[in-house]
Amino acid sequence: MIRQRGIVRNYNKIEELGYIENENGADVLFFKQSIAENSLLTEGERVTFCVHQVLQIAILISPID
Numbered sequence: 001m002i003r004q005r006g007i008v009r010n011y012n013k014i015e016e017l018g019y020i021e022n023e024n025g026a027d028v029l030f031f032k033q034s035i036a037e038n039s040l041l042t043e044g045e046r047v048t049f050c051v052h053q054v055l056q057i058a059i060l061i062s063p064i065d
Contacts, residue, residue, distance in 0.1 A: 001050040005064070008045045020049060020058050030058035039063055 004022055011018030016032035018041070028051060035041060041063065049058040 001053075001060070003048050003050055003060075005046065005048055006058075008041045008043055008047060010043055011041050020047060020061070028056075028058045030061055034059045034061050036060060036062040 006020040006022040006028065009019045009021045009027060018030055019027040020030055022028055028049070030049070034049075034057070039062070041047065041061070046064040047061050048064060049061040051057070052059050
């Protein structure tokens with residue numbers, strides 16, 4: 001899998017899902033379970049992630065230090 005970079009566009013804590021805007025400007029859906037080490041993401045935060053090829057959702061999401 002290829003790691004990508006993006007910015008958390010929004011995250012709904014109640015529904016436990018959100019969107020990451022990738023470097024091409026496209027939104028990629030993610031779920032809380034895909035966030036590494038149970039980190040809490042905030043809007044505008046920079047992250048790295050992979051895209052699941054079948055489901056087309058972001059997985060293995062990690063904040064960029």
